[in-house]
Amino acid sequence: MITFENVGMRYGMGAEILQDVSFTLEKGSFHFLVGPSGAGKTTLLKLLYLAHRPSRGLVDFFGKDLSSLGRDDLPRLRRRIGVVFQDFRLFDHLTAFENVALPLRIKGATKKQVQDHVEELLAWVGLEERLHAKPATLSGGEKQRVAIARAVINKPDLLVADEPTGNVDPEMSQRLMHLFVELNKLGTTTVVATHDENLVSAIGAPVFSLDKGQLSVRPDRGQS
Amino acid sequence: MITFENVGMRYGMGAEILQDVSFTLEKGSFHFLVGPSGAGKTTLLKLLYLAHRPSRGLVDFFGKDLSSLGRDDLPRLRRRIGVVFQDFRLFDHLTAFENVALPLRIKGATKKQVQDHVEELLAWVGLEERLHAKPATLSGGEKQRVAIARAVINKPDLLVADEPTGNVDPEMSQRLMHLFVELNKLGTTTVVATHDENLVSAIGAPVFSLDKGQLSVRPDRGQS
Amino acid sequence: MWGRTLQFLPKSKDREGLLPWVIGVMLFLCALAIASAAAIGTGIESWSRDLASNITVQVVVADATERQAQTDAALTLLRATPGVQSATVLASSEVMALVSPWLGDLPIDANLPVPALIDVALDGVTPVNTTALSERLAIAAPGAQLDDHQAWLSQILDLAAVVQIVLISVVGMVVLSTVAIVIFGCRAGLATHAEPIAIMHLMGAEDSMICRAFDLRYLAHGIKGGLVGIAFALLTLWLISRMATELGEGLVSAFAPSTDFSAWLLLMPVFAALLTMATARITVRRALKEMM
Amino acid sequence: MWGRTLQFLPKSKDREGLLPWVIGVMLFLCALAIASAAAIGTGIESWSRDLASNITVQVVVADATERQAQTDAALTLLRATPGVQSATVLASSEVMALVSPWLGDLPIDANLPVPALIDVALDGVTPVNTTALSERLAIAAPGAQLDDHQAWLSQILDLAAVVQIVLISVVGMVVLSTVAIVIFGCRAGLATHAEPIAIMHLMGAEDSMICRAFDLRYLAHGIKGGLVGIAFALLTLWLISRMATELGEGLVSAFAPSTDFSAWLLLMPVFAALLTMATARITVRRALKEMM
Numbered sequence A, B: 001m002i003t004f005e006n007v008g009m010r011y012g013m014g015a016e017i018l019q020d021v022s023f024t025l026e027k028g029s030f031h032f033l034v035g036p037s038g039a040g041k042t043t044l045l046k047l048l049y050l051a052h053r054p055s056r057g058l059v060d061f062f063g064k065d066l067s068s069l070g071r072d073d074l075p076r077l078r079r080r081i082g083v084v085f086q087d088f089r090l091f092d093h094l095t096a097f098e099n100v101a102l103p104l105r106i107k108g109a110t111k112k113q114v115q116d117h118v119e120e121l122l123a124w125v126g127l128e129e130r131l132h133a134k135p136a137t138l139s140g141g142e143k144q145r146v147a148i149a150r151a152v153i154n155k156p157d158l159l160v161a162d163e164p165t166g167n168v169d170p171e172m173s174q175r176l177m178h179l180f181v182e183l184n185k186l187g188t189t190t191v192v193a194t195h196d197e198n199l200v201s202a203i204g205a206p207v208f209s210l211d212k213g214q215l216s217v218r219p220d221r222g223q224s
Numbered sequence C, D: 001m002w003g004r005t006l007q008f009l010p011k012s013k014d015r016e017g018l019l020p021w022v023i024g025v026m027l028f029l030c031a032l033a034i035a036s037a038a039a040i041g042t043g044i045e046s047w048s049r050d051l052a053s054n055i056t057v058q059v060v061v062a063d064a065t066e067r068q069a070q071t072d073a074a075l076t077l078l079r080a081t082p083g084v085q086s087a088t089v090l091a092s093s094e095v096m097a098l099v100s101p102w103l104g105d106l107p108i109d110a111n112l113p114v115p116a117l118i119d120v121a122l123d124g125v126t127p128v129n130t131t132a133l134s135e136r137l138a139i140a141a142p143g144a145q146l147d148d149h150q151a152w153l154s155q156i157l158d159l160a161a162v163v164q165i166v167l168i169s170v171v172g173m174v175v176l177s178t179v180a181i182v183i184f185g186c187r188a189g190l191a192t193h194a195e196p197i198a199i200m201h202l203m204g205a206e207d208s209m210i211c212r213a214f215d216l217r218y219l220a221h222g223i224k225g226g227l228v229g230i231a232f233a234l235l236t237l238w239l240i241s242r243m244a245t246e247l248g249e250g251l252v253s254a255f256a257p258s259t260d261f262s263a264w265l266l267l268m269p270v271f272a273a274l275l276t277m278a279t280a281r282i283t284v285r286r287a288l289k290e291m292m
């Protein structure tokens, strides 16, 4: 569904953060992305959620060459992608409910749909009592769960999660990964960047490993 | 050195987040603080780094009753405390170097002292090449390391770290914990809130466990 | 439907709170400056009308024959002057009528040697240089004098013209700096919204959807500021003019906001609002265009 | 040492960029309003001096005896009027001297029945109501007329006084709204600095250390805005007055920034700067006091 070929990426005039990255994400696949801090994981994910264009190389997105797509084609693609940002990036002035509702609202869902979906999902991530709290009054883990809920509320075709369990306890972490796996089973292609070895071994999905901008692939270790 | 007795804490008119919390931190001790997301860990740490007054209960700080201390006495105490915030709270417009230098500058250190100390410490956390980068251009783990460097640059009497390794790989995580342990050996009383079971078992220090605002103590499991 | 209700911006109080006020103050300035320039314009117009219509020349010579000779010389000169439509000598009864307010109801001695008065009608098109004219008159008819009240009026007219030029430059300056400050203030306000814009963009909101939220917001700022500014300006002008009406003094009463002028002033908040909105839209669009 | 160099605030460009300009515009307004009020004040003063010093009464009666009788009656009335210092009849030679500019160098007939002129000196303290006075004169001496130029002047003086009151209210309004906008703008700017303040506070910086960073910053904003505003105001006033000097017209030339007045105007940026600084300091202190 998504193919990167010899992709390179640099910020401004700096050195290349990613070098000759090539991989393919099949529809409905699940991948982890690991690597030391500063290796370029977030940078790679930014390319996946269409926040940056690569400096060089070919990217094929949902069957289309990225370089052939104009600005106006991108919003439609972006609405098929859910993102959990490493630093959450919630709207500070909106409640947890409103934050999670936004992707639905952008798609133009009805009030009723919004109400039901959002409440159900926030209950699932254990925030039924904090529906109308602003991010500033949420704990770190609670913010992270709101960010995750916002990313998956749309049942996206591609889910990109950057360190989605760094601020929650192992139990909640498993619960959230379960959510991702369920979504994945429904067809959502998933990429999760993480430092949590426990998580990687628990799921056993194939692992992309980044180091100093070079990508290598560790295959599936069974299970999944 | 620090004693909490039947401390309760609520935000505004809300429910009590902490209830009847009592413990003592001996000088030079090392404690972990664990508990599910939303249990009140950050809230307890806020009391420790003097960001809030407890709603009730007695707090003894460096031998003085907190309620007997006026506003003017607190800055001196705060300068003896180093804090790693869960969400880093770096100054966005200052470079990594300047962020780490601030506590020294507040204390009134000379230019030379600042230069040497800051560069050495940033090199230790592996950021010698990102000295003059602004937080917006740092990766999640790099930001976290800057936050840690800023907390320890002063060799504080009390170090309070909230989830200090949530965004770094296990290797860097060990390296940072090593830094904490070294400081602790030099006399810094340390409290680290974390979800990382590996970390807790690796160090083996006594563990405060919070659940729904109730604190229980799990003693040292040897080693240390 | 969501186009209307998609509210992803924080309440504006903290961030752009100053903008409507700044717009208000700038419009107040604009309106006052334009009103002053317009008032001076009206004054100049009415004075010019006075001046353009006719001037008076008096020939003050004791001897009747000599007076008649100089009057004829002056008439010849005046009729040859470009811009002069006609020059007529007033009958002495008319002259006496002019003098009588001064003498009251004294019986008038028919032998009283009154000066000859020449009424000069101007065509109102060609400007007449009164200073040059009076110099030439002094040569042709030494006893002839241009009425110096009108010479003085012509001088004040020159001054008024200069003041009007100054005022028009002030108006220009004020309008320009209003535009500059609105643009500047708008962009400063938008700088604090960079993050919501970026997040909406990454969630797949179309540029137009993001812009719409700002359009309405800044349109409201502009209208609010514009109305406040214009309200204060109209109030001030009305107060000044009310005080002036009693006297009917030309220059001051011209400050009265005429219906026409008020209508124009009321267009200013609309202009300010559209300017604010356009600036917001361009700034947001530019920020969005810089994103992929 | 660090007191001076501890720079923990972001560059102000994005955040408080508007503040100096707003201060500038408000000061420009203030200065122009105060200058106008002062100019009208000067005008009123000089007109009042004219008016207060003396008025003229003419007794226009053809019959010499009757004229003398009415003149005496008028004199008695005038001398009894409060505010009148003295009333003297002008000798007929003096009256002739006043009439001659109109008659030119015509030989004056000694039998010409000229009106009697009474020069009334006022004490300049008690205000004299010229309308009431002329009504009473009409009863006592039907041939007596108060010079109506002066009556008109007294009317314009009333108007000027009212306009001045309006202008002084405008000045008050402008000064108040300047203060309000400075305070408001300052606090809006500071709202965006809540986070740096909180972090510095938690790192153990004393309140005074945090305040100092804002003091200098906002002092600079205030001075910058103040200087810009005053510079524009002085330039405008100077331009207007330069145009006016040639004519020497009282009201307009009063706009000339006198040395005294300029000195006062130059105090305004200082005032603005101190106001800005004080607002910043109070706002930051209050924010800090709300923290533990």
Ligand SMILES: Nc1ncnc2c1ncn2[C@@H]1O[C@H](COP(=O)(O)OP(=O)(O)OP(=O)(O)O)[C@@H](O)[C@H]1O
Pocket (backbone or CB within 6 Å): A011, A014, A017, A035, A036, A037, A038, A039, A040, A041, A042, A043, A044, A086, B130, B133, B136, B137, B138, B139, B140, B141, B142, B167, B168
């Ligand atoms: N906007 C930017 N401009 C310049 N350099 C950047 C920018 N963002 C990231 N970098 C640099 O690129 C490198 C890779 O950053 P990236 O965020 O992709 O790392 P990462 O693998 O996500 O690390 P972490 O696990 O710590 O989040 C880092 O050295 C970082 O400092």
Ligand SMILES: Nc1ncnc2c1ncn2[C@@H]1O[C@H](COP(=O)(O)OP(=O)(O)OP(=O)(O)O)[C@@H](O)[C@H]1O
Pocket (backbone or CB within 6 Å): A130, A133, A136, A137, A138, A139, A140, A141, A142, A167, A168, B011, B014, B017, B035, B036, B037, B038, B039, B040, B041, B042, B043, B044, B086
């Ligand atoms: N400023 C606040 N106002 C109101 N409620 C708050 C505020 N800050 C935190 N809370 C609530 O208090 C509870 C405890 O929050 P706290 O941040 O202490 O949790 P935590 O143990 O640090 O969790 P995490 O591991 O997710 O960071 C949470 O339910 C949170 O929503």
Ligand SMILES: [Mg+2]
Pocket (backbone or CB within 6 Å): A041, A042, A043, A086, A162, B139, B140, B141
């Ligand atoms: Mg990252």
Ligand SMILES: [Mg+2]
Pocket (backbone or CB within 6 Å): A139, A140, A141, B041, B042, B043, B086, B162
């Ligand atoms: Mg926490």
